[in-house]
Amino acid sequence: MNFDFSEDQKFLANEARKFLESQCGMGEVRAVLNDDSKAYNEGVWKKVVEMGWLGTSIPEEHGGLGLGMLEMCVLAEEMGRVLAPVPWASTAYFFTEALKLAGSEAQQAEIFPKIVSGDVIGCYAASEGPGNPDAASLKTTFDGKTISGVKVPVTDGDVATHAVVLAKDGKGASLVLVDLSGKGVSKKVLSTLDPTRSHAELTFDKAPATLLGKSGDGAVLNDELLNRVAVLIAFEQLGGASRCLEMAKDYAMERYAFGRPIGGNQAIKHKLAEMYVKNEVARSNCFYGAWALSTDAAELPEAAAAARVAASEAFWFASKENIQTHGGMGFTWEVDCHLFYRRAKLLAVQAGSPKVWKEKLVRAIETKNAA
Amino acid sequence: MDFNDTKEEAEFRAEARAFLDKHLEPKTGARPRPGSGKDALQRAKDWQKIKAENKFAQITWPEEWGGRGGTSMQSVIWGQEESKYDAPTGPFAIGLGMCVPTVIAFGSDAHKKRYVEKALKGEEIWCQLFSEPSAGSDVAGLKTKAVKDGDEWVINGQKVWTSGAHYSDFGIVLVRTNPKVPKHKGLTMFIVNMKQKGVEVRPIHQASGGREFNEVYFTDVRIPDSDRLGEVGAGWKVALVTLMNERLAVGGSPGPDWGEIMEYAKSSGTITDQAFREKLADWYVAAQGYKLTKFRTMTALSRGQTPGPENSIGKIITANHLQDICNSAIEMQDHYGIINDAETMPGDAIFQQSFMWAPGLRIAGGTDEILKNIIAERVLGLPQDVRVDKDLPFDEMKAG
Numbered sequence: 001m002n003f004d005f006s007e008d009q010k011f012l013a014n015e016a017r018k019f020l021e022s023q024c025g026m027g028e029v030r031a032v033l034n035d036d037s038k039a040y041n042e043g044v045w046k047k048v049v050e051m052g053w054l055g056t057s058i059p060e061e062h063g064g065l066g067l068g069m070l071e072m073c074v075l076a077e078e079m080g081r082v083l084a085p086v087p088w089a090s091t092a093y094f095f096t097e098a099l100k101l102a103g104s105e106a107q108q109a110e111i112f113p114k115i116v117s118g119d120v121i122g123c124y125a126a127s128e129g130p131g132n133p134d135a136a137s138l139k140t141t142f143d144g145k146t147i148s149g150v151k152v153p154v155t156d157g158d159v160a161t162h163a164v165v166l167a168k169d170g171k172g173a174s175l176v177l178v179d180l181s182g183k184g185v186s187k188k189v190l191s192t193l194d195p196t197r198s199h200a201e202l203t204f205d206k207a208p209a210t211l212l213g214k215s216g217d218g219a220v221l222n223d224e225l226l227n228r229v230a231v232l233i234a235f236e237q238l239g240g241a242s243r244c245l246e247m248a249k250d251y252a253m254e255r256y257a258f259g260r261p262i263g264g265n266q267a268i269k270h271k272l273a274e275m276y277v278k279n280e281v282a283r284s285n286c287f288y289g290a291w292a293l294s295t296d297a298a299e300l301p302e303a304a305a306a307a308r309v310a311a312s313e314a315f316w317f318a319s320k321e322n323i324q325t326h327g328g329m330g331f332t333w334e335v336d337c338h339l340f341y342r343r344a345k346l347l348a349v350q351a352g353s354p355k356v357w358k359e360k361l362v363r364a365i366e367t368k369n370a371a
Numbered sequence: 372m373d374f375n376d377t378k379e380e381a382e383f384r385a386e387a388r389a390f391l392d393k394h395l396e397p398k399t400g401a402r403p404r405p406g407s408g409k410d411a412l413q414r415a416k417d418w419q420k421i422k423a424e425n426k427f428a429q430i431t432w433p434e435e436w437g438g439r440g441g442t443s444m445q446s447v448i449w450g451q452e453e454s455k456y457d458a459p460t461g462p463f464a465i466g467l468g469m470c471v472p473t474v475i476a477f478g479s480d481a482h483k484k485r486y487v488e489k490a491l492k493g494e495e496i497w498c499q500l501f502s503e504p505s506a507g508s509d510v511a512g513l514k515t516k517a518v519k520d521g522d523e524w525v526i527n528g529q530k531v532w533t534s535g536a537h538y539s540d541f542g543i544v545l546v547r548t549n550p551k552v553p554k555h556k557g558l559t560m561f562i563v564n565m566k567q568k569g570v571e572v573r574p575i576h577q578a579s580g581g582r583e584f585n586e587v588y589f590t591d592v593r594i595p596d597s598d599r600l601g602e603v604g605a606g607w608k609v610a611l612v613t614l615m616n617e618r619l620a621v622g623g624s625p626g627p628d629w630g631e632i633m634e635y636a637k638s639s640g641t642i643t644d645q646a647f648r649e650k651l652a653d654w655y656v657a658a659q660g661y662k663l664t665k666f667r668t669m670t671a672l673s674r675g676q677t678p679g680p681e682n683s684i685g686k687i688i689t690a691n692h693l694q695d696i697c698n699s700a701i702e703m704q705d706h707y708g709i710i711n712d713a714e715t716m717p718g719d720a721i722f723q724q725s726f727m728w729a730p731g732l733r734i735a736g737g738t739d740e741i742l743k744n745i746i747a748e749r750v751l752g753l754p755q756d757v758r759v760d761k762d763l764p765f766d767e768m769k770a771g
Contacts (some may be wrong), residue, residue, distance in 0.1 A: 001375070001380075001666055001669040001670045001673045002373050002670055002673065002728075003663070003667055003669070004377065005372065006563055025441075029765060040576035170659060183722065233565075245751075249752070251753075252753060263747075263754055264757065266740070266743075266744065269744060269747035269753050273746040274743070275753070276684070276750060276751060277746070281656065281660030281664070282660070283681075284660045284662075284666075284667060285656060285660050286665040287663060287667065288659065288663050289375070305652075306655065306656050306659055309656045313653075315655075346736040354504055359649075360646060362648045365633070365655065
């Protein structure tokens with residue numbers, strides 16, 4: 001039995017934690033929160049690029065580090081702990097994985113080195129309003145050369161240089177690559193529950209686009225992409241949930257009421273124990289997702305869904321009960337609890353809400369049982 | 372990251388399987404009924420003897436005591452493999468898992484010579500006598516008293532929830548030898564012969580209808596001082612060692628799981644109900660979470676490390692989910708779901724049976740609340756509860 005990260009991967013996690021604690025503290029997050037003109041923390045982003053992390057899973061021939069998805073999972077958890085206010089997930093999970101899945105050799109050769117160097121910031125544009133778009137409901141169209149339509153919301157859409165867009169053409173849904181600096185692209189910044197990650201509405205009016213993968217494969221590619229990304233987001237959620245438990249525990253030890261630390265009361269102890277249980281359930285499911293992702297296992301659909309469901313629940317519970325444990329202080333702008341509460345909600349609904357993943361999970365089990 | 376055995380682990384697993392194949396039938400699909408037949412105990416004793424003769428009885432015990440001198444990982448592997456067969460192991464779990472290790476740790480050479488081998492071979496069965504009617508979660512508040520009379524102690528009082536007391540030959544009993552000091556300091560542990568005069572075992576009629584546990588009454592039971600385990604007044608320390616020896620849980624689920632309710636929902640048509648599907652996903656995630664957490668614990672053992680506290684989440688998850696799954700399965704059938712007759716209800720009324728068993732599971736071996744306290748205090752490091760009786764002599768404590 002070897003169901004854990006390796007010593008090297010744990011070393012990477014430890015180094016990443018030290019780096020992020022020194023370079024991406026809550027001050028860096030708040031610099032974005034408190035300044036409407038800032039879409040992300042450019043200073044932190046520059047350092048992340050310098051660390052080479054954007055190339056973690058990109059092959060060495062394209063300028064990456066050529067490590068695997070387990071290393072990506074390790075970094076995702078650490079990024080989640082610090083609420084990294086940078087377009088990391090959009091670029092390193094969605095955009096990079098989409099190119100890996102569907103990009104041609106030429107497309108990969110052109111784009112991957114620019115991701116590693118920080119010249120390309122990517123995003124993934126699928127949503128067109130409430131609900132999850134599928135081939136039948138998609139309104140954005142691709143005519144073979146350009147796309148037209150409105151994508152909303154697009155995480156990091158206002159800062160990204162490139163987008164992978166889900167559009168429909170004559171054969172159904174397709175993935176296309178769009179240079180957002182080109183003509184026919186307009187961006188409108190959106191106000192969201194999580195101001196530490198920027199969101200935009202992207203309007204395409206005959207914007208030049210190139211096909212990724214085969215025409216008509218968009219729905220399948222979208223599913224495969226989301227399964228892969230789900231595991232990484234789940235690790236971010238796990239990092240955030242772990243941090244919330246630590247914050248709640250520390251506060252419960254130092255806050256006195258009725259002559260003793262509030263953490264001595266069973267109402268608080270049991271609440272925190274429940275957080276711990278949910279976090280461990282999430283961690284074990286995330287590990288399984290990591291295994292499935294890193295080995296391209298047939299179990300990936302159910303493993304990814306289970307990781308996502310468990311981690312969404314853990315982060316939601318930990319973030320709301322962390323505020324509760326902090327009492328009135330937890331409801332102030334100055335105390336960090338609300339930042340985790342905000343991020344927890346963003347990560348829970350990005351790429352499909354828990355109800356979507358629960359349905360995917362049951363379908364994956366049914367498919368497996370039928371086989 | 373993988374789920375494979377190391378070379379040594381695979382070799383041991385193969386050896387275990389070969390041995391099991393030779394002696395037992397693999398479990399079939401049907402859920403085994405609780406063993407209650409007349410010959411169930413004899414079958415269990417026979418199997419225990421065969422295991423002992425082949426050094427599979429206690430994997431981690433030193434060879435000196437008839438064990439294999441194996442690793443914790445081998446013990447887990449053995450448990451996994453044995454659970455795939457129709458192996459009657461119930462009567463020995465508490466004795467060999469908790470009582471006899473306590474005898475080995477605190478008993479005299481004479482005790483070890485007299486008791487260990489016979490227990491290992493299944494010739495004598497042991498039970499553990501700690502809980503009392505007024506001392507459950509707060510077991511150190513127990514009242515059964517022992518008074519010294521020459522070279523003997525005279526025991527009077529009542530124990531409760533004693534598994535297997537009716538077929539046990541010996542027990543370890545925790546009693547109060549000094550009521551004038553705070554509760555933890557006045558306890559002492561003894562070996563007690565369960566077949567002697569003054570020991571009366573009465574089955575408890577459980578809320579579930581069954582009678583699997585017992586009350587044990589002690590009336591002027593005499594125990595020689597030489598059968599004391601540990602110093603007089605050091606019983607609490609001895610008890611902690613007993614409880615630490617609880618085996619690493621490796622068994623399967625304690626009742627029907629998500630897979631069984633899913634099958635049930637298919638036959639009843641509920642499977643298309645969106646609310647049910649979301650609950651099903653939650654149960655799956657929790658069950659997977661528990662199973663995979665055990666894999667993490669095994670990984671630590673496999674790497675020669677001490678497992679972390681992650682395994683402490685197990686019973687909280689499984690007991691609550693069992694109750695929830697049974698509740699949903701019954702409601703799924705509306706009024707018909709109230710029928711608990713195995714002849715009438717499809718699936719042997721397993722959900723109805725487990726519905727009545729689940730409340731006990733949330734209490735036995737540490738209530739949900741005590742387990743959450745343990746996680747909060749030992750894992751998270753939060754302060755202990757206020758203990759108003761901490762420094763009070765036992766006989767001045769409020770009780771009720």
